[in-house]
Amino acid sequence: MSNFFGLLQNENMKIYRRSSAKVMIIILLGLILAAGLIIKYSVDQPKNDPNWKQTLTQENKNLEKQMASVKGNKQAVDYYKKSIAINEYRIDHNLKPHRGESIWDFVQDAAANMVMVISIFTIIVVSTSIASEFDTGTIKLLLIRPIYRTEILLSKYISALLFTVVCLIALFLASWLIGGILFGFSGAGDAYLGYADGAVYQSSWMLEVWKGYLLNCVSLFMMVTFAGLIAAAFRNGGLAIGLSIFTMMASSIVIQLLQKFDWVKYVLFANTDLTQYTTGTPLREEMTLGFSLTVLAVYYAIFVLVGWAFYTRRDIKA
Amino acid sequence: MSNNAAAEKPAVRLEHVTKRIGRKTIIDDLSFDIYGGEVFGFLGPNGAGKTTTIRMIVGLMRMSKGNIYIQGHSIKGEFKKAISQVGAIVENPEMYKFLTGYQNLVHYARMIPGITKARIMEVVELVELQDRIHEKVKRYSLGMRQRLGVAQALLHHPSVLILDEPTNGLDPQGIHDLRNYLHELSRKENVAIIVSSHLLSEMQLMCDRIGILQKGRLIGVEAVDAFIEKGAAKVRIQVDDGRLAAQAVGEKLSIDSKLIDETTIELPIEHEKIPVVVDTLVMSKIRIYGVAAVTKSLEDRFLEVTGGKSVE
Numbered sequence: 001m002s003n004f005f006g007l008l009q010n011e012n013m014k015i016y017r018r019s020s021a022k023v024m025i026i027i028l029l030g031l032i033l034a035a036g037l038i039i040k041y042s043v044d045q046p047k048n049d050p051n052w053k054q055t056l057t058q059e060n061k062n063l064e065k066q067m068a069s070v071k072g073n074k075q076a077v078d079y080y081k082k083s084i085a086i087n088e089y090r091i092d093h094n095l096k097p098h099r100g101e102s103i104w105d106f107v108q109d110a111a112a113n114m115v116m117v118i119s120i121f122t123i124i125v126v127s128t129s130i131a132s133e134f135d136t137g138t139i140k141l142l143l144i145r146p147i148y149r150t151e152i153l154l155s156k157y158i159s160a161l162l163f164t165v166v167c168l169i170a171l172f173l174a175s176w177l178i179g180g181i182l183f184g185f186s187g188a189g190d191a192y193l194g195y196a197d198g199a200v201y202q203s204s205w206m207l208e209v210w211k212g213y214l215l216n217c218v219s220l221f222m223m224v225t226f227a228g229l230i231a232a233a234f235r236n237g238g239l240a241i242g243l244s245i246f247t248m249m250a251s252s253i254v255i256q257l258l259q260k261f262d263w264v265k266y267v268l269f270a271n272t273d274l275t276q277y278t279t280g281t282p283l284r285e286e287m288t289l290g291f292s293l294t295v296l297a298v299y300y301a302i303f304v305l306v307g308w309a310f311y312t313r314r315d316i317k318a
Numbered sequence: 319m320s321n322n323a324a325a326e327k328p329a330v331r332l333e334h335v336t337k338r339i340g341r342k343t344i345i346d347d348l349s350f351d352i353y354g355g356e357v358f359g360f361l362g363p364n365g366a367g368k369t370t371t372i373r374m375i376v377g378l379m380r381m382s383k384g385n386i387y388i389q390g391h392s393i394k395g396e397f398k399k400a401i402s403q404v405g406a407i408v409e410n411p412e413m414y415k416f417l418t419g420y421q422n423l424v425h426y427a428r429m430i431p432g433i434t435k436a437r438i439m440e441v442v443e444l445v446e447l448q449d450r451i452h453e454k455v456k457r458y459s460l461g462m463r464q465r466l467g468v469a470q471a472l473l474h475h476p477s478v479l480i481l482d483e484p485t486n487g488l489d490p491q492g493i494h495d496l497r498n499y500l501h502e503l504s505r506k507e508n509v510a511i512i513v514s515s516h517l518l519s520e521m522q523l524m525c526d527r528i529g530i531l532q533k534g535r536l537i538g539v540e541a542v543d544a545f546i547e548k549g550a551a552k553v554r555i556q557v558d559d560g561r562l563a564a565q566a567v568g569e570k571l572s573i574d575s576k577l578i579d580e581t582t583i584e585l586p587i588e589h590e591k592i593p594v595v596v597d598t599l600v601m602s603k604i605r606i607y608g609v610a611a612v613t614k615s616l617e618d619r620f621l622e623v624t625g626g627k628s629v630e
Contacts, residue, residue, distance in 0.1 A: 003428065003429065003430075003431055006428035006429065007428070007429065009428060010425050010428055010429070013417070013421065013425065014414060014417070014425075017414075017416055017417055017421070018416050019416070136412055136414075136415075137409070137410060137412035138412050138413065138414055140378060140408040140409070140412065141406075141407075141408070141411075141412065141413070141426070141467075141470065143377070143378060144376045144377065144378065144401055144404065144406050144408070145401065145426065145429040145430060146397075146398040146399075146401050146402045146429070146430060147398075147429055148397070148398070313380075315373075315378065315379040315380060316373065316378040316379065317373075317379075
């Protein structure tokens with residue numbers, strides 16, 4: 001593995017020297033800018049409120065009334081409790097809320113949707129990286145070096161995941177900058193207020209945003225691995241891209257439809273959204289974080305083993 | 319250079335190599351040795367299994383049976399050690415078109431320890447690509463791609479060089495240069511060179527020995543010169559009347575001749591017999607305008623051996 005770093009350099013070169021990589025980064029930045037402009041000009045940004053403490057107190061009274069009217073609906077009650085607790089915390093600790101969209105709101109709004117876009121891009125990158133060499137015939141000159149096929153495949157997989165990291169950093173920096181330019185950098189120093197186990201806690205926005213990225217990346221990670229498996233097994237990039245993106249898109253609908261069956265918990269996509277445990281609303285009540293992590297690990301192991309076996313064993317006829 | 323000492327140990331050894339795909343036997347029990355310092359030609363009609371054999375030598379395809387050793391290392395058991403000795407082009411030299419020629423070479427150089435920038439520039443100059451090496455490969459001509467392919471194969475000073483159809487796309491000057499360079503590599507650096515080509519005339523000039531493959535079987539490994547000479551010699555004689563001449567040699571010497579046209583006959587005879595035939599013809603009052611030995615080309619011999627099947 002002494003020259004594994006060289007292999008990563010090679011794969012990175014092949015990813016970023018393709019024009020498609022540049023197009024992807026431009027699309028990513030374009031979408032963030034478009035989202036920012038839409039929020040800026042379609043949603044009215046309220047004026048600063050000097051009497052914000054009174055406003056919040058009034059808001060809490062309204063919220064309590066509403067909470068009383070939805071008694072029995074645990075999810076709704078939890079939501080109101082959280083809002084009231086955070087408002088009280090702001091009044092007690094003299095933390096003025098940001099009116100309208102703040103820089104950090106925007107960074108967080110961009111997170112979930114943009115990670116989805118990054119998923120699609122990384123699926124394209126990993127599928128192209130693994131399968132295209134069979135189409136172009138370059139695989140022959142690639143595999144007649146003193147390197148095992150396992151190492152080649154691993155370098156392709158890791159460099160695709162590094163592409164995700166590059167995209168996430170670009171996403172963070174771009175949404176922070178665009179958010180700041182459009183909505184002002186004044187909110188950049190705000191603290192993040194979270195609510196867990198009946199108490200409000202203070203945290204850094206930066207940390208929360210990256211936590212959100214990581215949770216969203218669970219699905220990305222699994223689908224990119226799945227795309228890699230299809231690309232390695234069938235040596236067909238189009239199939240790998242199409243199948244992975246279709247499965248990813250269809251998954252949430254299918255899971256909703258199957259929710260009433262108890263075996264749905266063994267389906268991959270019932271477990272990719274780990275936020276169901278942070279919000280306390282798992283798909284099925286018997287599911288736990290440990291259960292989901294186990295299911296994910298089993299699927300992951302199967303994807304990796306099957307993809308590896310096909311890639312390293314099949315004859316090269318390209 | 320002790321060619322003889324090296325010749326005792328084969329650079330590439332094939333032992334009962336068999337490849338089956340499904341029920342079909344693509345390669346059937348192939349065994350032969352290739353030595354350092356020689357240029358070995360792989361000859362055979364399309365579909366005979368040349369490329370499959372090359373793919374098994376470089377480990378792109380698995381053998382169903384048998385083994386291949388490169389400098390004593392099994393391609394199956396000691397892949398890294400075996401393949402380190404090999405530089406190759408398998409079929410077309412397919413490179414990354416969106417990268418420059420230089421980036422392509424850097425890519426391959428990173429996969430083998432100890433290749434310096436100086437070495438990369440050395441092979442670039444060797445294949446005379448220095449003026450265009452920083453251009454993207456998509457703008458290269460077929461001949462330039464072929465030269466870049468040769469460059470990547472030579473990067474790590476391989477002791478076994480495998481070139482599938484190396485003259486493809488090269489102009490006559492390029493072919494001439496490549497041929498000279500391959501001869502130099504084999505003679506001076508004792509490299510074992512395996513080429514396959516459908517250009518038989520090329521093979522004749524380039525190879526020391528050839529192996530003929532047909533339907534997955536080796537039907538002969540021979541030195542090129544011996545291979546060509548084995549077919550009986552032929553002599554063409556120009557006369558005033560071909561028919562009469564053919565009759566004369568048939569009756570008096572009982573040699574079956576072939577009438578090429580009205581005034582030319584072709585005789586399957588050895589060199590020493592020419593005067594006897596000429597005497598006979600003169601005595602039969604046939605006028606002779608010319609006598610010429612017909613040298614057989616590798617192509618003729620090849621068609622003879624493979625049963626007249628076209629190479630293409």
